[in-house]
Amino acid sequence: MKVAYLGPIGSYSYEAARRFFADEQEKNLVACDTIDDVFETVEENEVEFGVVPVENSIEGSVSTTLDYLLKSKVYIVKEIVLKVEHYLCAREEAKQILTIASHPQAFSQCHDYLRKNFKEAKLIQVSSTSYAARMCSGGDVDAAICSLFAAQQNNLKVLAGPINHDNNYTRFFVISKNPNFEKGEKNKTSIIFSTYDKPGSLYKILAIFNLYDLNLTKIESRPAKTNLGEYVFFVDIDGFVDDEDVNDALRVVQRKSTFFKLLGSYSVVCPDSENKN
Numbered sequence: 559m560k561v562a563y564l565g566p567i568g569s570y571s572y573e574a575a576r577r578f579f580a581d582e583q584e585k586n587l588v589a590c591d592t593i594d595d596v597f598e599t600v601e602e603n604e605v606e607f608g609v610v611p612v613e614n615s616i617e618g619s620v621s622t623t624l625d626y627l628l629k630s631k632v633y634i635v636k637e638i639v640l641k642v643e644h645y646l647c648a649r650e651e652a653k654q655i656l657t658i659a660s661h662p663q664a665f666s667q668c669h670d671y672l673r674k675n676f677k678e679a680k681l682i683q684v685s686s687t688s689y690a691a692r693m694c695s696g697g698d699v700d701a702a703i704c705s706l707f708a709a710q711q712n713n714l715k716v717l718a719g720p721i722n723h724d725n726n727y728t729r730f731f732v733i734s735k736n737p738n739f740e741k742g743e744k745n746k747t748s749i750i751f752s753t754y755d756k757p758g759s760l761y762k763i764l765a766i767f768n769l770y771d772l773n774l775t776k777i778e779s780r781p782a783k784t785n786l787g788e789y790v791f792f793v794d795i796d797g798f799v800d801d802e803d804v805n806d807a808l809r810v811v812q813r814k815s816t817f818f819k820l821l822g823s824y825s826v827v828c829p830d831s832e833n834k835n
């Protein structure tokens with residue numbers, strides 16, 4: 559079984575893949591350069607699963623992931639929630655920090671620390687935190703914001719950390735072309751819908767969830783990419799698709815919406831137990 563993730567080794571996506579596919583051998587984990595590549599590798603059947611970040615408790619959604627979920631033919635089959643701790647790392651011999659590389663999400667998650675301590679430094683956005691660590695070890699930048707593991711992998715010295723905002727958690731989805739929805743202890747179902755451009759349309763859809771007494775854990779609108787002002791709504795629901803109420807509610811929602819897509823029904827794993835997701 560092969561699993562694609564946003565690489566190189568040492569990214570948080572790698573950690574999520576390791577936690578979930580614990581028995582998988584290293585050679586079966588396929589490092590991709592971008593989130594786009596993870597989706598396409600799964601879509602083209604080169605691997606059975608992919609691991610992608612979807613939402614962070616500080617910075618919000620990863621829009622690339624949401625946009626691919628809208629357009630691609632993959633399903634969500636599992637959610638993994640990880641506590642993310644970022645460190646400022648540099649080469650042993652580094653003297654001053656004028657350039658810092660990291661993933662844009664990581665910069666945002668460390669915004670206050672950077673503003674306070676490195677206001678003048680140039681922030682260089684790269685494809686992942688582990689790639690930033692690699693660049694730093696190669697001498698391309700003075701420092702990187704990455705995990706402890708990425709620092710070790712790249713022989714970097716830890717200068718400070720954790721430097722992120724408190725309560726920094728990221729949700730990752732395991733995606734697959736196979737809609738093999740497996741129920742666990744804590745389950746969610748994700749859909750995308752759009753509705754009519756008329757007064758009360760969104761309210762009417764939300765009323766269906768209310769009628770079936772369903773808890774929505776997330777609702778977010780994204781551009782439908784058709785015309786300005788046209789949106790799709792991403793909704794996560796507490797419960798599994800074969801629960802009677804979820805099933806009935808989704809049937810009515812589908813009938814009443816102009817577009818409907820079931821993204822998946824999956825169990826949620828939170829290995830960092832203090833997280834209350």
Ligand SMILES: O=C(O)C(=O)C[C@]1(C(=O)O)C=C[C@@H](O)C=C1
Nearest residue numbers: 569570571611661663686687728
């Ligand atoms: O750069 C990484 O290490 C990633 O796995 C990406 C990513 C993200 O896009 O959200 C994952 C978790 C953290 O929130 C920061 C970065």
